[in-house]
Amino acid sequence: MTPLLEVENLRVRFGSRKAGPVVDGISFTLSRGECLALVGESGSGKSVTARTLVGLTGAGSLVEKDRLRFDGEDAARFSERTWRRVRGSRIGFVMQDALSSLDSLRPVGREIAEPLRLHESLTRAQREQRVLELLDSVGVPEPEFRSGQYPHELSGGLRQRALIASAIACDPELVIADEPTTALDATVAAQVIALLNQLKTSNRALLMISHDLAVVSTLADRVAVMRAGTIVEEGSAAQVLRDPQHPYTRELLAAVPSAATRHSRLSPGPPLAVRDRSAVRPRERPAPGTVLIEAEGLRKSFKGRDGRARAAVDDVSFVLAAGETLGIVGESGSGKTTTARIVLGLDTPDSGTVRLRGRPWLDLTAAERRAERRHLQVIYQDPLGSFDPRYTVHRVLVEALRVAGIERGAQLRARLRELLELVQLPADLLDRRPIELSGGQRQRVAIARALAPDPEVIVCDEPVSALDVSVQARILDLLADLQRELGLAYLFISHDLGVIHHLSDRVLVMKDGAVVESGPADEVFAHPTDPYTKALLNAVPRLAIVGAQDD
């Protein structure tokens, strides 16, 4: 039986012929009943490949291929008219983030009906009937009600289901899913993955695009690992994930933080070794175990649009001691960021107290509070937004050092050099603006700024969530090194259980503003007692690999 899709030596470039290729000669085949995953980090060319397969590479693109066959037909010669007949009827396309992938000004029912209207001659009533059946088949409850709703009125999971329903409306033989679970919370993502699994019927092939090896491992039969426009390794999912041959695949696999990676390094390269710390007076560190932050009974509610107050943080208490990492994990809307803002003194709680090194935040005068801030620093998910767009890296760091009382002269230069060394950035970046840096470099600058006043605690609010897995690995390793070298305590906030488990000593699991479970990380993750924690742990796709880490 011929494969459904055959791609041979596909090359895509944008702009002129001189520009470097985004996709650089990839080949693969895909048969009915099979799921192939293209895995890679940002810039690997995986999404461009997906778009090229439906003839929508985009403006200014140049596509070359030796062979592109769809169901035995020569798709390389398809006219735009033929492509239009194929798109939506024989190939369905699911993108990430259904909120922006569905037309926000139309009810979802009309969006789902659109491919039917374009490709099938049904009466209006028949279409409406089909839409309801489709919504039901993708597990959307109350289809009659839901089909009349707008995307923003649906939850993330229902939206993604609706998007999938619109992609499979005409029962296509090939479904291409581009990062279909990326924008979703773990529990919701697990349900969508289960739904995608059902789509793999004997008559249909699934092409999955993802950056997440763990997601892929639960769904794909075969995996192709992409890097810089080429496929570096391809094979059955079991073989690629268990016994990777290419060094890049191994690096990617090793970079995924999880329970198994605790106390080990995620990235290749030597750990941070600070050679010379003479520039800075080694500050007296509080003894390990000294309580630095004590939060008690924090409550905070916000008024919703309907005028009712909704509790964002509901009776949260915890203690953070010197030199340890407290992980706060929860899905979106669980109140973890609001908790961090209260600890930072950026939001005022409705009730409850935060003691920083024994002194209650709220009772301090503005001047005392500013003085205390140097002990408590923060890094954000979006480092770029946290830099004044007019400032160079140099100016960003100098501003932070001035706050710490290091005004000018040799001391300032020495401390600058030391900070750069700590976060392993070359000195020639000092004259650049953060916008000219890569995501990883920006986060390093943010860390350097946080280190400038020589703090004891750093609040990390989703610091690696926007980064590729290999960059994330380096940043996580850096944070671990800095903790060891400088005796820092972290309040680490993340939605990613793997990250939290990798680096936390103790964890706090939050849901709807409340702490549902807390304790030492190993204990909570090994023996969860709360049903929500259990559900959360079950929802996390686990890499089915052994022994990949220990070499």
Place this chain on the structure above:
Amino acid sequence: MTTTAHLPAPRGVWLRSRLPRPGIVLAALFLLVVAVAAVVPGLLAAQDPLAIGTDPGFLPPFASTAHLLGTDQEGRDVLSRLAHGTAPSLVMGLGATGIAVIGGAVLGLLAGLGSRATEAVVMRVLDVVLAIPELLLALIVIALLGTGTEHALLAVGVATIPYYSRMVRAQTHVVRRSGYVEAATGLGIHQASVIWRHVLPNAIKPVLVLATIGVGTAIAVGASLSFLGLGAQPPAPEWGSMLAAGVQYISVDWMLVAIPAVVITLTVLSVTVLGQDLRRRAEGRTAR
């Protein structure tokens, strides 16, 4: 800067064109000539713009070496009148925009940084002013103060204050809620220095860039007022009033209308083009 997209603004601000480099250079060169004419009009035209000479009126352009662009209905040299009419136009553009930006910045910052009550009062007052079209607002000022160049300048400036106030306020809100202001606060920097170092420059700068485009619009509105007979009064040379005078003879000699019209349009166009370029550069640096 997209935050200011929904606010009323001087006409040119809505444009988003990307002229090729030569176009921008041409615009800059033209403005250079205009600027020279404004400072030393004698350099471009040696004749007295007011002298009702012995030369015949309605002389066509290039017909006489003494009158390169011809003469008007009263035999005055058109080129000289154009050159001497430059300064009032530029003063109008810069002065009115200056008044508008300063007034706008004061009100906008008052609303953006002040208490909720202050903000509410300022914004409600601005709402009322915004309900009245710019040109009508200028007419009220003139009706109250009387006609004349200075009054017209004041009128155009005052009429555009609401635009700039709204922009400054909106920008202030965006900046105050931005990550970098929070980060600066988190570092332990005094609130006043955060406002001085981060909020003010980032809130004002984009508005200043937009104001360069507004200068062009102000020149156009100023010329309109003179055209209506409310700004510069004859026989003073001014582009708008030259046009107004020429219109009466439009069927006799349409060049008297065409020449100042072209000069006004080119000036406004050049200012707009340069402002657009400035904006594009500014956005390029801060865009994500």
Place this chain on the structure above:
Amino acid sequence: MRAKLLAERIGWRMIAGVGVLWGAATAAFFTLHGTAGDAALSTVAGQGADPTQAVLDQVRRDYGLDLPLWRQYVDYLGQLLHGDLGESYQQRLPVAQAIEAQLGQTVQLAAGAIVIALVLAVGVGVLTAKRRRWVRATTTGVELLLASTPTFVIGLVLLIVFSIGLHLFPVSGQDGLRSLVLPTFTLALPVTAILSQVLRSELEDVLEQPFILTARARGMRDVAVRFRHALRHAAIQLVTMSGYIIGGLLGGTVITESLFNRQGIGQLMLVATTNKDIPLVVGVVIFCALVYVVVNLVVDILYTVIDPRVVTR
């Protein structure tokens, strides 16, 4: 729920609109009051007349200028509520009547200009967004030129070309449709340039959105994607600009009507300004504020029709 939120929203907007009108009326009152001394004088004074104190006092009483300030204020608001905008000094007739007499001409002009501007802008904007470079370069160039040209210059150019050069349309006056063509286009062209520019840049943003790719991936044709999906998103910005556009048109009529020697609100305003006829000026301005408030209320309702998110978000 949705209906309730919608009603609430519109209710708030109406209150805000009344607030704006009240503010405008208050400003108008103080303007009138501040200039009332001259007013009394100019009412009786022809050129060079020298009225006695008794005559002046009589005039003051006639105008209610001897009452306490708050009383005058309340009376003034009461008059406004009855549609009484005061009396013109110069023309000696009620301001409301003067406006009413001129309204028809201006409405004709402005309505024509709005229709022309919208049709042209939507056509040009939708068809030129994300097209070949030269298409974009040409249209943005023309738009830049049109929007940079002062309204009266556009009018003059049209006059020179189509009246003086080609003799197609009359130079001035207002008899029949032919005399309406040039003024309407004079008013419409700059607005068209700005609208199509805004629409195109909005469309180009929208056409980059993921849902457009989704629509194309369903096999939809490009033109259908533009008109069925993208246009509605881009129209949101156009609608929010409407208040500004209509205000600009009312300002533009002053110039257009003067240039083409037409009757209308703009001409009325201009004459009032030149003669320092403050009650007439203030009356026209209050009328414009009323138009603005009504237009914005309509726009707001339209807005909720186009974008369901504004109500429930």
